[in-house]
Amino acid sequence: MKVLIVDDHLVVRQGIANLLRNLLRGLAVVEADSGQAALSRYAETMPDVLLLDMGLPDISGLEVARRIRGRWRGARILFFTMHDELPMVRQALDIGGLGFVSKSCAPEELAEAVRRVAAGQPYIEHRIATRLAMNQERPVDQRLRDMTQREMEILLMYARGEAIPGIAQRLCISNKTVSNHLALLKSKLQVSSAIELVHLAVDAGLVRYGQQPAGQPG
Numbered sequence: 001m002k003v004l005i006v007d008d009h010l011v012v013r014q015g016i017a018n019l020l021r022n023l024l025r026g027l028a029v030v031e032a033d034s035g036q037a038a039l040s041r042y043a044e045t046m047p048d049v050l051l052l053d054m055g056l057p058d059i060s061g062l063e064v065a066r067r068i069r070g071r072w073r074g075a076r077i078l079f080f081t082m083h084d085e086l087p088m089v090r091q092a093l094d095i096g097g098l099g100f101v102s103k104s105c106a107p108e109e110l111a112e113a114v115r116r117v118a119a120g121q122p123y124i125e126h127r128i129a130t131r132l133a134m135n136q137e138r139p140v141d142q143r144l145r146d147m148t149q150r151e152m153e154i155l156l157m158y159a160r161g162e163a164i165p166g167i168a169q170r171l172c173i174s175n176k177t178v179s180n181h182l183a184l185l186k187s188k189l190q191v192s193s194a195i196e197l198v199h200l201a202v203d204a205g206l207v208r209y210g211q212q213p214a215g216q217p218g
Helices: 010-023 035-045 061-071 086-094 107-118 126-134 139-144 149-159 164-171 175-188 194-203
Strands: 002-006 028-032 049-052 077-081 099-102
Touching (some): 002 010, 028 035, 035 049, 061 086, 086 126, 086 149, 099 126, 149 164, 149 194, 175 194
Parallel strands (some): 002 049, 049 077
């Protein structure tokens, strides 16, 4: 089995790789530290499982998954991220993710998720699956519920400090389209300013204070 691990933190990638090698026999690991690198490495290596973080430094995991699924419909994508908000989980599954686990899951559950997804079977972390089944959303989850995949992508990038021209370039859309999405987001999420939009994203756990956009020093 070959797994492509996509995460922008070297220590995280190496830790996951070592953990999975100990739990899964005959595992080959490939790594990528950004969305663009993930696209290239996937084409080069054609892994059995793409273990994909959401919060990458250039384009987000959602956009990576969308592009890969657009080219390789059979891609088996397992999202592995700190985000466990139900709207984000639904976005990941709707875009073609076969599995979803959080970075707080047990090592054995991560290994089982990789094993299942490699076999073409869906897998959602038990704790998250229970919340989905019971529709247990937090208040901030409910505000994010009706967002489209493109709106979620733009919110992630904007809240991390990416300027409108940068978002437009990365997503191959116009500046005006990005601005229109942001205006609609303010209405949908019931906020009146850009800073409130960023605060909501932070409250939802989608971004962290101090997180830098791609190309800027930390």
